[in-house]
Amino acid sequence: xxxxxxxxxxxxxxxxxxxxxxxxxxxxxxxxxxxxxxxxxxxxxxxxxxxxxxxxxxxxxxxxxxxxxxxxxxxxxxxxxxxxxxxxxxxxxxxxxxxxxxxxxxxxxxxxxxxxxxxxxxxxxxxxxxxxxxxxxxxxxxxxxxxxxxxxxxxxxxxxxxxxxxxxxxxxxxxxxxxxxxxxxxxxxxxxxxxxxxxxxxxxxx
Numbered sequence: 001x002x003x004x005x006x007x008x009x010x011x012x013x014x015x016x017x018x019x020x021x022x023x024x025x026x027x028x029x030x031x032x033x034x035x036x037x038x039x040x041x042x043x044x045x046x047x048x049x050x051x052x053x054x055x056x057x058x059x060x061x062x063x064x065x066x067x068x069x070x071x072x073x074x075x076x077x078x079x080x081x082x083x084x085x086x087x088x089x090x091x092x093x094x095x096x097x098x099x100x101x102x103x104x105x106x107x108x109x110x111x112x113x114x115x116x117x118x119x120x121x122x123x124x125x126x127x128x129x130x131x132x133x134x135x136x137x138x139x140x141x142x143x144x145x146x147x148x149x150x151x152x153x154x155x156x157x158x159x160x161x162x163x164x165x166x167x168x169x170x171x172x173x174x175x176x177x178x179x180x181x182x183x184x185x186x187x188x189x190x191x192x193x194x195x196x197x198x199x200x201x202x203x204x205x206x
Contacts (some may be wrong), residue, residue: 038204047178063130079139082094106120116195117133126140151187159177171196
């Protein structure tokens with residue numbers, strides 16, 4: 001059995017076995033369990049399966065080639081453009097990202113999850129968004145743990161973030177972050193999968 005090496009908040013897990021007691025009955029305001037007890041090997045394997053669709057690697061590789069010479073100043077400018085476009089009528093960067101084939105695929109994956117997946121987005125080697133199931137607050141993730149604890153670490157890196165209560169979803173959400181690799185086993189980017197822990201626990205009868 002493959003052992004997961006993951007970081008949940010500040011705790012390092014081996015095998016994803018550290019967990020809080022799960023209750024048979026809980027309100028949405030109560031955390032149904034530790035993220036690592038719910039986001040288990042089966043969940044990760046399923047995610048890797050749908051991430052193996054060729055549109056993921058092709059899209060990331062294409063953007064890596066397109067943006068390989070970007071400086072930090074260029075990255076910051078792109079991020080600022082994204083922030084400005086989120087409230088503007090003209091949204092060339094946002095529109096191009098949200099309507100590309102990878103974003104369409106990730107939107108379908110999120111819809112098929114029936115509420116388990118709250119958001120999915122894929123990043124390139126710079127930490128810039130390549131595709132996403134919904135609009136994100138920023139375009140560059142390179143300065144955040146979701147990227148810094150995955151892509152630079154290696155192809156097997158998995159980072160499960162601490163759960164946070166989200167009032168819009170009325171549920172606890174946690175992010176599964178993983179490095180993305182190409183067919184040759186080389187790291188090419190990263191993915192963030194935001195998970196509704198309440199819905200995931202409900203599906204499992206917890």
